[in-house]
Amino acid sequence: MEKKDIIQSFKDSLFTGLIALALFGPIVGLRTVSKGEGLFITPQWGVVFLLVGLCILGRFLININSARRTEFKIFSTLSSKFSSITEDKAKHFAITGILFAVVFPFLPFTDRYFMDVAIMILTYIMLGWGLNIVVGLAGLLDLGYVAFYAVGAYSYALIATTFGWSFWICLPLAGVFAAFFGILLGFPVLRLRGDYLAIVTLGFGEIIRIILINWYEVTNGPDGITGIPRPSFFGLPFKRSPDEGETSFHLFFNLEYSTMHRIIFLYYLILVLALITNYFTLKIRKLPVGRAWEALREDEIACKSLGVNPTNTKLTAFAIGAMFGGFAGSFFATRQAFISPESFTFIESAIIVAIVVLGGMGSQTGVVLASIFLIGITEMFRDLEQFRMIAFGGAMVLIMVFKPKGILANRKPTILMHGDKK
């Protein structure tokens, strides 16, 4: 570390402070307060200087850290240690994680709130794993993934409320519908790649949402669909007082009635659905079609020169990714018992893409970590209301600074000739 470097990074952080001052000055510094008849401006320069100071200090630390990359690296050793732990012992990590997830509802500190957050994180994990097929494996940047989530949720809601079929019949149907929409989206975007593809998929997501708002006769427009049937435990509903001729869950098992029963059941339902998604992805990655997806991500022209049909390969990726989005959507509908187009905005797509990208493209464990990190942190700061999005942004910035390729960026070959050397 030379003196020159320190001066350089100090200058750079002062410049950062200048930008921070320009931003925070008017936004934070001048606060409008309504007193009596008019609006008055109360300056709060102390907060501004605190924020600017933090920015300067943070930038300075980052600069120093990157300049000393070779001699002194707290952050990179920390992060590389972190990734080496999870890479070397990926299997142990996965098993521990699953075991923890299985016993989680019965841990002493687990209450209703924790369960709700856990269900939400698991939903995002499932969506992340589903999108990972399209974005991580096939390399098709899909910014409209929420459309398939919406199709799944609405198919489930409409079929269940119209025909009164059970969850277990509606779930696969919703998946099939979503897969169909995946193919529908896939066809026009076959020739597109990268940014162009991203724009079209973004448009597709919006189209679906706008149809849901405007097709009043079918979707009930912005009012949404209410009274979606709750799932039952193999025919046993979770009700305090079951209808005539019905036995409810707590009566059948001779338990005290508790609303937690249903929450716990929903938790296990989404856990199983997510694990099925994961198992399926891990399996199919090792099959020819999975390898073709990855090859397509690497080089489409080379794929064609080897006789791989890019059309079919892309469409299967879209369809399978969409199918899992649809499953997650049905789960969402049955959990909420009410859905409206409000729940399927672009920000949802953006969060799912962020989870996949920040987790490390194509890494299944990375998706889990990124979901816990992003959704968990955002939830932890729920008391701060609108400011919790700052926590979300902060979490993204942290990952981008310390792990620019995503939390777990290492890819393991799908097949080994010499076996595992480690």
Add this chain to the structure above:
Amino acid sequence: MSNLLSVENLTMKFGGLTAIDDLSFDAKNNQITSIIGPNGAGKTTVFNCLTGFYKPTNGQMFLHKEDNKISLRKYTDFKIAYVAKVARTFQNIRLFPAMSVLENLLVAQHNELMVASGYSLFGLLNLKTYRDKEQLAVDKAKYWLDIIGLTHRADDNAGDLPYGDQRKLEIVRAMCIEPRLLCLDEPAAGLNPKESAELNKLLKFIKTEKQTGILLIEHDMSVVMGISDHVVVLNYGKKIFEGTAEQTKNSKEVIEAYLGVDE
């Protein structure tokens, strides 16, 4: 020696530019046919027409199979490799860099494995029929890796290999689709003399052992003269000479095309 490929009156125009002008030539089974010419002569365009990346403006290309001849014009895109069994490599290497060497060779056997895996169904059920087929594919990959001496690196990423090895890997990857015609676009570009010599050996092996016709674009004359059975010289999209390597070396037209005319 029977004909493998006949190109008849091939013409390719891009707007007002005629990249290939009424080109006809034949390539024979178990021979190495080289296409040479100055930069911009239209060599790569010929390849792109043959391998379905361009649709030629005019002319025919036939691949002979025993007594049948199939027109390559009928196939586009991936079907050239899949149905007509014409494989190619690229001027700038196109491997799948983030995938392992072995995976690269397995993607080349995609179509057979796809059928063997029952379009993924048998594979998901992990049936023995599929596992056996996959083992065969791995064995085939190993066979080729042994030949180019890269077996010890089978599990490394293709992008991590040295340049010369990437070139060789791209050639054997193309061989994994069991092509009848192998089109190589400047395989010796960027290789040192030792690597060029190894490349010559590999191409001779493919020619004699694999009964595959090779079409070669090359600037490295040590490669062209060392292994070509037949040389086609292009300039400005036209064929200006055709003959054996020895004849080409001494041809006045060829020397003029490369070095210019004496004033």
